[in-house]
Structure formats: C-alpha cells, structure tokens
Amino acid sequence: MTTRLRYGIVAAALVAISAVAVVVAAQTDPARLGAGSADPAHLPVGKPAGPLDEATGWINSPPLGRADLAGKVVVYDFWTYSCVNCVRTIPHVEALHERYQRDGLVVVGVHSPEFDFEHVRANVEAASRRLGVTYPVAMDNDKHIWDDFRNAYWPAKYVADREGNIRYKHIGEGGYQETEDVLRSLLGVDPASPRASSPGGDGESPADAGKITPETYLGTKRGRAGPGLITYPEPASLTTGDVRLAGKWLGEEEKVIAGEAGAAIVLAYRANEVNLVMTPPKTGAVDVTVELDGRPLAPGFRTEDTVVDATGATFVHVDHDGLYRLIRNAGIEEHRLRLIARQPEGAAFAFTFGP
Numbered sequence: 001m002t003t004r005l006r007y008g009i010v011a012a013a014l015v016a017i018s019a020v021a022v023v024v025a026a027q028t029d030p031a032r033l034g035a036g037s038a039d040p041a042h043l044p045v046g047k048p049a050g051p052l053d054e055a056t057g058w059i060n061s062p063p064l065g066r067a068d069l070a071g072k073v074v075v076y077d078f079w080t081y082s083c084v085n086c087v088r089t090i091p092h093v094e095a096l097h098e099r100y101q102r103d104g105l106v107v108v109g110v111h112s113p114e115f116d117f118e119h120v121r122a123n124v125e126a127a128s129r130r131l132g133v134t135y136p137v138a139m140d141n142d143k144h145i146w147d148d149f150r151n152a153y154w155p156a157k158y159v160a161d162r163e164g165n166i167r168y169k170h171i172g173e174g175g176y177q178e179t180e181d182v183l184r185s186l187l188g189v190d191p192a193s194p195r196a197s198s199p200g201g202d203g204e205s206p207a208d209a210g211k212i213t214p215e216t217y218l219g220t221k222r223g224r225a226g227p228g229l230i231t232y233p234e235p236a237s238l239t240t241g242d243v244r245l246a247g248k249w250l251g252e253e254e255k256v257i258a259g260e261a262g263a264a265i266v267l268a269y270r271a272n273e274v275n276l277v278m279t280p281p282k283t284g285a286v287d288v289t290v291e292l293d294g295r296p297l298a299p300g301f302r303t304e305d306t307v308v309d310a311t312g313a314t315f316v317h318v319d320h321d322g323l324y325r326l327i328r329n330a331g332i333e334e335h336r337l338r339l340i341a342r343q344p345e346g347a348a349f350a351f352t353f354g355p
Contacts, residue, residue: 038168038178040185046166049076049158050148052108052138057121059128061136064108069164072106073186076158078151080113081127082277082323084352085173086155090131091199092176093157096183097135099196103187104162107135112146112154115254115349117279117321127322161186212332213241213269216351218256225251229259238268240334243351247341255279255349258286258341265339265348273354274327274337278318281345285319289340290326303328318346328354 052064077093079086097107109128113119119141128137140146149158159168159182168182180196217223224243228251235244244266248259256265267274280286290297290306297306297314303325305316316324327337332355339348
C-alpha cells in the first residue's frame with residue numbers, strides 16, 4: 001500500500017499486486033514478486049529458507065530451529081500488528097494452521113516491526129491474543145530474518161517444502177485458495193480431504209482500488225508536521241488526500257502528540273475504510289472524537305472500535321498501542337474526517353485505507 005520501512009524510503013504510494021493490497025518496505029517493483037498463477041504440481045525449487053535462530057523472542061512456542069522444522073512444510077508469514085493488510089490475512093493463516101498442522105504444516109508468524117512500540121514483547125503478545133493468533137510467532141525486532149529472506153513487504157508469505165527449500169511466495173492479501181492448493185500439494189494430503197475453514201472474503205480488491213487515498217504518515221520524518229510543539233491554524237480547505245493538523249501538536253519523527261484537549265486532525269480521503277495507528281499516553285487511556293463531514297458517525301460508517309456517548313457523539317477509546325478502525329462503509333466514497341482529542345498526550349502515527 002505504501003513505502004513503509006522506517007529507515008528506508010520516504011514516499012507513500014498505493015500499490016496493487018494482482019488487485020490486492022500490500023505494504024511495501026523497500027524500493028522494489030512489487031509487480032515482479034506476486035505469486036501469479038502457480039501450478040501446485042510443478043513448483044520451482046528456490047533457495048533454502050533462512051534460519052530463525054536470530055529471532056529476538058518467541059510467542060506461543062519455544063524457539064524453533066532447523067531440527068524442529070526438518071521434514072515439515074513451513075509457512076513463513078511476515079507481518080506486523082499495526083499493518084491493516086496483515087491483520088486482514090491473519091484469520092486465513094490461522095485457518096491453515098488449524099487444518100493442516102496434523103498433516104505436517106508449521107506456520108511461523110515472523111513479526112518484523114515498523115514502529116518502536118511494536119518492538120515491545122508485551123504489545124506483540126497482547127496483539128496476538130486480540131487477533132486470535134495461536135501459531136508460533138518469531139519476534140524479528142532487528143529484522144535479521146526479514147533480511148535473510150530478502151523480504152520487502154508486509155504481509156508476505158513464503159512456503160518451504162519438507163526439504164527446507166522455498167517453493168512459493170505470495171505478497172499482500174488474497175491468493176488464499178492458491179496458497180492452500182500449494183500447501184495441499186507439498187503436504188501430500190488426500191485431494192478429497194476437507195479444506196481449511198473459510199473466514200470469509202477473498203482479499204480481492206475492486207477494480208478502482210488503485211484510486212483510494214494512499215497510506216498517510218503524520219510524523220516529521222514522512223508527514224507534514226513540524227518538529228516541536230506548534231499551534232496549527234484551522235485548515236481553510238482540503239483536496240482529496242490532504243491531511244492537516246489543527247490546534248496544538250507536538251511533532252516527533254514517527255508521530256504527532258496532542259498538546260491539548262481539542263487538538264484535531266482533519267483529513268479528506270477517498271476509500272471505504274479508514275484506520276489510524278495510535279497510542280495512549282503512559283498516564284492512561286484517551287478518547288478521540290470521530291466526525292464525518294461535520295457530524296457523528298452514522299451507523300453505516302461505524303466499526304467495532306466505535307463508541308457512542310450519551311450525547312450521540314462518536315469516538316474511539318485508545319487504551320493500547322496499535323491499529324484503530326475509524327470508518328467502514330459499503331463502497332469507495334469521498335469524505336472529510338475530523339478527529340478531535342478529548343484529552344492531551346495521545347499519539348497518532350499513520351492512516352491506512354481500504355477499498
């Protein structure tokens with residue numbers, strides 16, 4: 001969906017791969033990396049999968065080495081918990097784990113973080129619980145595993161055969177049936193045996209998905225905020241894709257921090273889904289009012305994170321570090337979003353959008 005690696009590229013761009021969303025972390029043409037139409041019976045034999053011994057920690061499992069994976073078919077799923085594209089793939093990965101582990105499949109979620117708070121083990125553990133991840137997760141805080149695989153994307157899946165050789169990869173969302181077909185072939189399961197349960201949705205995007213607003217950063221490194229504490233004027237007008245701060249905000253490299261209650265972020269966007277990575281202050285949770293086109297969210301735009309107060313105002317309760325779902329509606333539309341900090345010191349990092 002955009003160029004994301006925090007020590008890498010500064011431009012943000014929407015990328016479509018086989019009509020599915022993907023988050024790009026290096027200056028590589030992702031169109032050359034899509035899985036395409038793989039023939040599960042005639043998969044190319046790639047290089048051996050990289051080792052996992054440089055993981056900085058493990059969740060849901062003791063450390064897994066080459067001996068533990070010998071003779072297994074392994075899915076290496078690169079993800080990070082504030083990436084909305086990764087979050088949308090997890091139910092499908094979990095379904096594969098549940099269905100095929102008895103046939104010799106091992107799923108390893110390689111958590112390669114983007115933001116500083118994603119390096120914290122307790123945060124990754126909490127996110128894994130919220131997202132229903134039960135398979136082993138290797139924490140890749142130094143991105144050594146990422147580099148060994150020469151990976152450049154969130155999410156990305158690499159499948160190794162029982163000899164440890166990479167036979168297939170898929171970049172981004174979607175391709176779930178093809179990935180399962182590859183696994184069934186490599187595992188040698190009976191073609192008549194049941195498939196994994198479907199979480200619903202195929203991850204495919206509509207034809208005009210490339211026209212939605214690209215991922216938008218707010219910090220000083222990749223956004224438009226200035227460094228230090230600044231009081232911003234109310235924006236006079238916005239064109240689609242513009243984001244502006246209003247009121248008092250503290251600009252830091254990765255994020256902006258509300259300097260006062262009433263500080264606002266105003267965004268003009270085109271999408272059907274809007275998400276924002278946010279963190280609460282150390283002193284406790286904060287609430288952020290969400291308004292669409294100058295009004296509280298109508299029921300058709302609310303998400304699982306929407307709270308409605310006694311006055312009818314809509315807000316999100318920011319009580320953990322991570323991704324918050326702000327808007328979701330039935331189709332791609334243009335709107336103006338306003339977020340208002342009800343208390344100071346909450347931080348906002350980056351908007352992501354969905355088709």
